[in-house]
Amino acid sequence: MKEKLKTFIFAELIYHEDPASFGDEDNLLDAGLDSMGIMRLIMFAEKEFGVTLPDTEIEPDNVGSLNKLENWIKRSGQA
């Protein structure tokens, strides 16, 4: 899941960072992920992983890094 997210993010949302040197804990928001990027990321994740990500949980804390994103999506899938 994390690799799919990473591939999508660095192909579609953030271009000017080198994905090879971008760590799972590195801050996606500092790297330029903006509100429109988060929206597309959520649309992608809901479709790709068959989950519904609750509106009220869309927070910088849940989308701030690849690890945080993966944890959040997995949690939402179990609910």
Added chain:
Amino acid sequence: MLLGPFLHQCDLQPDALALQEQDRWINYRQLLKHAHSIAAALQSCGVIPGQPVAIHLDRGIAAASALFGVLLAGACYVPLDLKNPPPRLSFIIADAHVQVVLGLGVAPAWLDESLWLDIANYAAAIPEPVEIAAESLAAILYTSGSTGQPRGVAISQRAITAFAAWAADLLALSPADRIASSAPFFFDLSTFDLYAVLGSGGSLHFVPAGLSMAPARLSAWLMAQNISGWYTVPSQLAFLGYKGNLAQTPLDALRFLVFAGEVFPTPALIALAASLPQTALYNFFGPTETNVCCYWPVERHRLIADQSIPIGLPAAGCELNVDANTGELLVRGPTLASGYWRDGCVQSFLNADGWYATGDHASLDQHEYRFHGRMGRMLKCSGYRVEPAEIESAVNAMPGVKVCAVIGIDDPTAGQRPALAVVLDAEMTIAEIRKLLSRQLPTYMQPSRYLILEDLPLLANGKMDYQRLRELCEA
């Protein structure tokens, strides 16, 4: 002049709420007192009417007070985008001929300290009254320039006043209004908040920065603050409509939403309109040079998912025309800026007949104007104007770069993104260009794609073959 309606409100209702930022708020009397003191401090620094003063503050109570202080001194403000790297900010300070930079605390390391004026560090005072002519400059807003450097759009008191009066009337602004404010002051959208709203006696509520990433908390904030109107960018509203928890968060007070700066994708607008059936929606259109020249009150029954929405009717007394040969949108009227700021002077951008050629492709369809994209090379990236020439000039100045070209590629997130094709010496690398560019240009100007070529593709006449370049970059 521009502050006339605001000063009138200060007389009428000095105790009314003017600005709110997080848990801090000030009324009209307090805002005027702050602004007076800043104006007096500027005068004691020798600032004279018409002189540009830079604002090194993020949007909020302090920045709004500083802007009003600059205007009360008869000077004109140059709001800085603090996300810009220092070399770009230094260029703007020098280009604008700024003698004073207003900020809070100590001066940033890149700035000549003698220019810095700390707005927390002055005594309450009343400035000397100044005569302000309608045509004197109120603001210089910097955008990306086709000359390869940032370019200042010089806007008169008259132009902003004309827009603010029109918008206040269109939206029937009143002292009862509580308006959300999220536009940075270096964007022309902010002129609505500062002059239309505060000139009508309403209050401005600064949207806390983190909320743009958390749409459900944003809608909860809009509800809790009883926000009655908001002028913002489509991407923000699209996110609110899509994931703003609006079914559980009734925004009963919200009379209107206005959007500008980007094309609103129609499916997202349909979703928003369905979630907010009581809220009037407006599409405003116009480059910084015209502020708003065209507007469309959204007619819900005419929204069709696969059709773009019109930009609508002439706004604020502007005249519009479409060049019969080129299809370019031409504008003249009261909201037009005075010109570009060059070497301390205003250089007009009007043609011989007094029209401003926008560089936008438009058509007239049954009394309504429609926008069909840009004609020149300018890109619109995440709502910001980006001139490829500015990126090219930065890259061409790097050692080991022989030649480069920048084009725009379509991007569903940002609208467009720049892509860079470059011819390099053996020792230069893309990684190095990335590193150097990130120190010189803001994030939205960073290329999304890099392509190393042996030679740039040229047409038979020796000019760049942008069509071929696009094919190479999109391959």
